[in-house]
Amino acid sequence: MPDINVGAQIFDLVFHPSHSTVYTGLLTGEVKAFTYDEQGNHENKFSIRPSKKSCRGLTMSESGDKLWAVGKGKALYTIDTATGEISETRKAAHDVAINRVKRLTPNLLSTGDDDGVVKLWDPRKPDAVRTYTHHFDFISDFLWLEDKKHLVCTSGDGTLSVLDVRSKRTDPFAQSEDQEDELLSVVAIKGGQKLVVGTQLGILSIFNRKSGYGDCVDRIPGHPHSVDALCNLPSSYPSAHSTILTGSSDGLLRAVQLLPTKLLGVVADHGEFPIERIAVDLGGEGRWVGSAGHEEVLKLTDLREVFEDEDKDSDAEEDGKDEAEEEVEGQDGSKENSEVEATKVKASEGKAQNQDSDTDSDSDDEEGDGIGETEKDSDKEDKDSADEQEQDSSDEEVQTSRKRKKKKEQDPFQIAKRKKGRNEIDAEPSFFADL
Template sequence: MMAAPTAEGVVTVSHGQAADADSRDGDEHISDEDQTEKLAEEEEDKEEKEPKIRETPEDILFESGVNTVAFHPTREILAAGDLDGDIYVYEYSCIEGGNKELWSSGHHLKSCREVAFSHDGQKLFSISKDKSIHLMDVEQGKLVSKIAKAHSSSLNSLLLIDENLFATGDDNGMLKVWDLRKGTSFMEMKQHEDYISDITIDPQKKILLTTSGDGTMGVFNIKRRRFELSSEFQNGDLTSVAIMKRGKKVACGSSEGMIYLFNWDEFGATSDRFAVRAESVDSILPITDSILCAASIDGIIRAINLFPNRVIGSIGQHVGEPIEQITKSFNGQFLASCAHDKKVKFWDISSLSDIVVKEYRNRKRKGGNLKSLSKKAVSGQDDFFSDLLEDPVGKKTPHEEKEDTEDDSDSD
């Protein structure tokens, strides 16, 4: 029926037309509600798709136990070597699910003992129980060169000195220093009676220090290509070495849970020592001139201040699993650890340099508990922290006490 004008000139609408109009209005109303719901769903999907940012990268799980781990010098890349002789290179990220394997290599016939990136980050060095040294291209993962029988015994330790020189130590106490330009070693010395566990060198690239399972620290002058001296024997194996306090001190970890300290140029005898109350301190790593991290067979990573000697607290842990090695990222934000649980874990150490040891000592006098130093570390457990108390051994000379007081005033 068509609409017709009335006497007043007003157009009237038939019943059918009114119903059609109501229907169109309803359709428009429903459409608006659907649109609102659709926008809400899209917003939820968008939130779900936005990456979640973590404090640290996620753990990386491997098929075999990991012996060694190393950070790239300029990029967010990490390398790991395992018991099967395989090497893995990962890109790591704080974005959830962001870790990505770049490549892997199975060139070694036996356990990979240590990996290290070259100073320019273009090559990856690795040593193995199979006595070989491998150099690989970081970008493509291809083997660039190798020394098949580098030592007569299994290799155990590696130190890159500069872009041309590097040092290796084996299970029989042999130290070799190599020149990449010649492809041969120019210094070979066997001054240890047991395996060489760790190697470090001073900033001038002159004095090289080694620790050994025979309980001594070796001192070598690579400029003059000669052996200088060995320290006195310590109880148990010396497992790791680090230069601290702006080159004034040398710290050594031991299988007895001790930290042994030497004055620079007085390497014959220790100047101080203290017990960490861990069964064994297997890997130590300088964080600042005064603070180092120590990884132990009990699975705990402790932050330790030197002079005054204090265990500050826990960085993290591989629960109940011995830790093989710890390393620090190029920007100082993360510490990575590998252990018998087949995992590489990441810990935030960015706040360690801000710790003031004097405040910590005051808090201890008041009976305060040691706290965890990262969100992922165990905290609030008295039985856990009971073994984190410092246990000094030996007495300092007045000269050492004066030096310690001066060092305490330094801001690291």
Template structure:
């Protein structure tokens, strides 16, 4: 579904909220080159198709007065996704300059928009009124290129924080409340900021034994020093327990802050950086910095000798942190970064894109959606048991890949929105991809269980049939093994026990594919019971033969 706009789109933002809730409509904000902001409501993606807007009007009613909505309803009714449509909520122009980037607040009630001159505009989502405008503190600042609203409670429970990056490579931390401005800034990059990702938990890098021992010794030394300081304060303050407890909390704060909340930044200078926004800027280390050194709490990667244009994180299957970071480059490569190995350099690369990868968004824990400058949005599997591969084209911003470059892609649930150098936004339903991923994972598990069952049946079939009392029936076992291997042609003459013994110790019947089918069926039904139960059932089956 294509949504026409009044001018070229520069950035997109989807409203936050729990996915799939009917009472939470999906809103799309678009920043335009003309300085306008358009807010659209997407129906058919979050379960609120028949609810309409806040005024009670459905898309069909709005079609009578809104030509844009009318075209959307008619086009959606003729397509396979007849329930998917959109409605225009409002249009606002906070600046005469172009709107470079925007994002919703964590609550979804406020829209943050940055204009080209560096001003930050607070817009009320419900009424479209401009709540406040914060002008840049100094003239000739770099134009904002990216912005990201941090989740509520990520750093402070009482503040709404916002991060922005500009064309000069400066990363700024803003207080999102009305009338507030820049809190801190970092200038370790020297080229434009291309993407920002907030990691609630970034897995610490693995260290060797010597480094662990060194860190443990340093930790014990800090604890002893803090203990002596607390004892001195006790004697000086007359054993004030409340103050001592507050001092203990201050000493324990750095250890809790190692809780690994980090901001990951990519830049056109070819480096990736990790910023700990909690790190103090007034420490001795910050005061003794040399020109060009990164500030405390900042880690900068090696130069990748290529522009890093986009960034996304793959969620970990354990639910804690990210398993991989995926970075798109100017040369069309996807580079993989592992937090557990440190973020000083990439660990793997995936070639294949014919042009630069300008936008990235994660689909699941193994697959990403890439927006390239050839106008195509592709699905690429970067990890998993089936290896790295291109899965196909999800959206096309031109005829056969010759369209406008894809500058932004955003996803919430099964709704994917993308825009390029054009006056339209493309909305794609990727819910089927999410369902197919679940089916593929179930199929992979089924194939693994079937392979395990076949391997178990093969092992049972070729294993020698021993007796419980090997010392008494050793001769019969040798005769049986000889008959199975084809070397027991005279076994009937050497049998001292006669026909009865040969009947008791007859070799097992050969296992054919037809005889394995019931075994595999029974083993699949018992797979949840564990390997031990499956093995016992297989042995009983062959014993019955």
């Protein structure tokens, strides 16, 4: 699909849960909506400017009828997606600029600002339901765990915290130790049992919920620059429970399989522009992945084309290996058959020659008068020994050919399998060039 030119840098994007519509929050403070189709055509649905200051975060209701926007203006705006107009404004929702917003339940929102303050909001009430102040640097991302009603927050102060929204306490349910790096993004894998956190140094930190949130259980290097955005792959794809999409400041959108770790490929390339946000349409189960960087365009990439091409390439490689193996086996079989036939021909020729020598000796016996019985016996013994030698040689050749048939030649197309390390990434050398 052609890139959608929005006219300004994109800070955040969100897809409609059921329609082919994408909403973008821009540096200019505008919120623009675009519709698209499978043929790559798109058009501007509406454009609204709630604030003159930048729009940093967007989130949408479960039905898609409301859109919430936050930004540098410190206010929380509610936009009606049907009319494209502002239906409600909460001014001074935070004391400083708001960095992130996320819908948790139909009647609960969360916002995080540049000072690390997290607030919970009920859209039916004018004031915040609860305020958390345990972080001291900007809130970079939110993750909602539906099974436990927990809100996971990542912060620039290097810690990850978990909030139990059912509790009335204002301290976190759990908070990790200082990871000595800015935590920029978070996503869940393995059915929500493990959390993947992107960091400023390009390392993916793995947290295990069963082991607690005190510290990460694994660290996966490989990205040459910071991992600013993370997203899950639609569940219809193989290994979707352990495969994520990563947006890095080097401008590459990658598909990475974790545990075991493997780089599946590059999904999109933004050139020299860092990737700020990525999302998959239709509630994360669609075919289009949207990625936004600093180049004032929204890039929509068809996941089907990316992963189907990889599947076709792998199938073609396997077919090529099978054909090569069949060809080698066919050559071996024809060679062995020709050797056996040559052995049989030699044996038949030897028998024919022996028969000719027998007829000649018989005619000589009839013509000559001085040949005795001893000479006939010696000729017969010589003939028998010659036949035995000929038969032995033919048996040896047949046995040799059988041995060759049993022996399998080494397949030149067979790649030797190598045991991978625990966190080793199968990638091109250029992937680690900047480490």
